[in-house]
Structure formats: structure tokens, C-alpha cells
Amino acid sequence: MIRLLALLLWLPLAANxxxxxxxxxxxxxxxxxxLPPEAEDRVAATLQAARxxxxxxxxxxxxxxxxDYGYSGRFADFATGWFNFLGIGDAARNDGIxxxxxxxxxxxxxxxxxxxxxxWDGRAQRVIDTAMLPAFREDRYAEGLEAGVQSxxxxxxxPFAANEEVTETSGFPTAPWWEKLFGPLIFALFGLFMAFTIxxxxxxxxxxxxxxxxxxxxxxxxxxxxxxxxPGEETEGQAMRHLxxxxxxxxxxxxxTLPSKAARRKARxxxxxxxxxxxxxxxxxxxxx
Numbered sequence: 001m002i003r004l005l006a007l008l009l010w011l012p013l014a015a016n017x018x019x020x021x022x023x024x025x026x027x028x029x030x031x032x033x034x035l036p037p038e039a040e041d042r043v044a045a046t047l048q049a050a051r052x053x054x055x056x057x058x059x060x061x062x063x064x065x066x067x068d069y070g071y072s073g074r075f076a077d078f079a080t081g082w083f084n085f086l087g088i089g090d091a092a093r094n095d096g097i098x099x100x101x102x103x104x105x106x107x108x109x110x111x112x113x114x115x116x117x118x119x120w121d122g123r124a125q126r127v128i129d130t131a132m133l134p135a136f137r138e139d140r141y142a143e144g145l146e147a148g149v150q151s152x153x154x155x156x157x158x159p160f161a162a163n164e165e166v167t168e169t170s171g172f173p174t175a176p177w178w179e180k181l182f183g184p185l186i187f188a189l190f191g192l193f194m195a196f197t198i199x200x201x202x203x204x205x206x207x208x209x210x211x212x213x214x215x216x217x218x219x220x221x222x223x224x225x226x227x228x229x230x231p232g233e234e235t236e237g238q239a240m241r242h243l244x245x246x247x248x249x250x251x252x253x254x255x256x257t258l259p260s261k262a263a264r265r266k267a268r269x270x271x272x273x274x275x276x277x278x279x280x281x282x283x284x285x286x287x288x289x
Contacts, residue, residue: 019070020085023059026274032062032103034141043149050153054161057089057276058097060149062141065104075102079109080282089113089278096278097156099148103141108132110152111284118283120156122168125285127151130172136289208243215250222246231258 023029027044035043047058063069066078079100089096094114101108110124131151135144159166205223212219224242231237237258244251 020082021063021069023061023086023275026057027059029059029061032064032101034062034101034103035145036142039142039146043146046149046153050157054153054157055090055093056095056097056157056161057278058099058149058152058157059086059088060099060145062101062103062145064102066102075105075107076109076111076282076284076286079111079284080280083111083113083280087275087277087279089276091277091279094278094280095160096276096280097152098280098284099145099152101136101141101145106136107286107288108136109284109286110156111280111282112156113278114281114283116160116283119166119168120160121283121285123155123166123172124152125287126169126172127155128285128287133287133289136287213245213248213250215245216248218245218247220246227258228255229258231260233261236260 021029021031024031025044027047028035028040030040043060047060051057061082066072066075069078071078079098082100083096083098086098088098095116096113098111099108100111108128110128112120112124127148132144132148135141135147155171159171208223209221210219211221213221222244224244226240226242228238228240237260239256239258241254241256242251243253
């Protein structure tokens with residue numbers, strides 16, 4: 001009843017705010033460019049895998065400001081309107097989730113589908129408070145977004161899909177001293193994991209750095225990269241990988257192509273299921289930083 005009343009109050013405002021952007025994909029729409037390309041692809045793959053596992057459709061979207069879309073009301077209402085404009089989640093189950101972040105407004109919202117009762121609002125708030133806001137307050141957006149996605153999958157999508165009996169805090173760390181003592185350690189370990197992931201992809205760089213220079217034979221090689229041309233929406237970019245010797249100045253360059261933004265989205269969309277017509281009645285949680 002409360003949510004129905006909230007929806008009725010929201011409808012007149014929604015009529016004046018229909019300038020929602022079309023989605024860039026059915027997983028990630030990073031209009032504010034808060035995610036580096038590798039992180040964006042990783043988040044998109046994680047969300048698709050979670051959807052395949054649970055059936056719950058989660059969308060992550062970032063914008064610079066809601067004013068860019070002609071809206072100046074409550075951010076929660078803007079998120080609910082965009083949720084319904086996209087039709088997130090299955091139309092019959094209404095189990096979709098939208099994670100929306102506005103960089104310049106310094107506000108975020110996890111909007112939930114109609115089938116989530118009020119207990120899930122509290123769980124969404126815990127996701128925001130524990131996984132996202134600590135990083136956002138230090139402008140570590142990519143880290144906070146990835147952590148928030150993982151937490152939403154673990155604490156919202158999986159238990160909801162399994163029809164688990166939950167409380168607002170079940171499954172979350174409950175002791176404040178634990179969070180204060182080990183929170184920085186968790187973020188440090190997460191950073192180390194990300195560094196290891198990047199390093200694993202660049203084993204070639206490691207081997208090249210310890211190899212002998214083909215010109216002078218000394219082991220003083222270094223590997224650097226530069227972006228020659230940033231990729232556009234439909235145009236490819238260009239990058240250069242340099243293998244240099246600090247002893248003799250030997251420089252071997254290799255050009256590579258950076259896919260366009262549209263091509264990256266198309267690659268991610270090859271197995272996606274699109275939007276299912278789900279709707280939200282205004283449930284969810286918000287956070288500011």
C-alpha cells in the first residue's frame with residue numbers, strides 16, 4: 001500500500017522527465033566513464049554470468065548528472081523512472097535491479113523491482129553502505145562499482161532467486177569493529193587481486209623486461225604503451241607497445257588496434273538476453289558521498 005501511494009505521487013513528476021538515455025547494453029551503461037575498458041568488460045561479464053545463474057537482471061548505469069536529462073527532482077524518482085523506461089527484469093517476476101550512480105550529483109540509487117518487499121530495501125542499503133560508499137568517498141569509483149556489483153549479486157540476486165528467508169543484515173558483516181579493522185585490508189587485498197589480474201595478462205611484458213637486448217645483449221629492457229588514437233563510438237583507435245633498451249636505445253614498436261566503443265558493446269552483447277519489461281514501484285535504497 002505504501003509503495004502504491006509512493007508510485008501515485010511519483011507519476012505526475014515522471015510525466016515531466018521522459019528524457020532518459022537509451023541503454024548502451026543490457027548490462028553496463030557507463031555514460032560517465034567511471035570504469036576503465038577492462039573493468040567495464042569484466043563487470044559486464046560478471047552481470048551476464050549472474051543473470052545466467054539466477055535469472056535476475058541487474059543493470060549498472062553511471063551518468064554525470066540527472067540535470068543532463070532535464071530532471072531536477074529526487075534522484076530516487078529519476079532512478080525509478082529510468083528503471084521502468086528500460087523495463088529491467090522479467091515482466092512476470094519483476095525481479096530486476098538497477099544500480100545507478102551520478103558522479104556530479106554525488107548520489108546513487110539501487111532501484112528494485114516490484115516483487116522485492118521492504119526487507120530488501122534494507123539489504124540494498126547495506127550493499128551501498130558497505131561495498132560502495134567507502135570507495136566513492138575517496139573517488140575510487142571503479143573499485144566501488146565492482147564491489148557493489150559483486151555485493152548486489154551475493155546479497156540481493158542470489159538469495160532472492162533462491163527464495164531464501166533473509167533479514168536486512170543476514171549475510172553481511174555485523175560487527176562494527178570488524179569493518180573498521182579489516183575494511184582497509186579488504187580493499188588492499190582487492191587491489192592486489194586486480195594488480196595480479198592485470199599482471200597475468202601481461203606476462204609477455206614481464207618476460208620481455210628480463211630478456212637480453214637483441215642489439216647489445218644487456219638486460220636493461222623496458223616495456224611501455226601509448227594510445228596514439230582514442231577509440232570513438234564507431235571508429236577504432238590505435239595503440240603502440242614499445243620495447244626499449246635503456247643501455248643502447250634500441251626501440252622496437254608494435255602497433256595494435258583498439259576496438260570502437262560500439263564494437264566492445266557488440267562483443268559483450270553476443271550472448272545477452274535484452275530487457276524483459278520488468279518494472280519498479282519505487283523500492284530500493286540511496287546513498288550520497
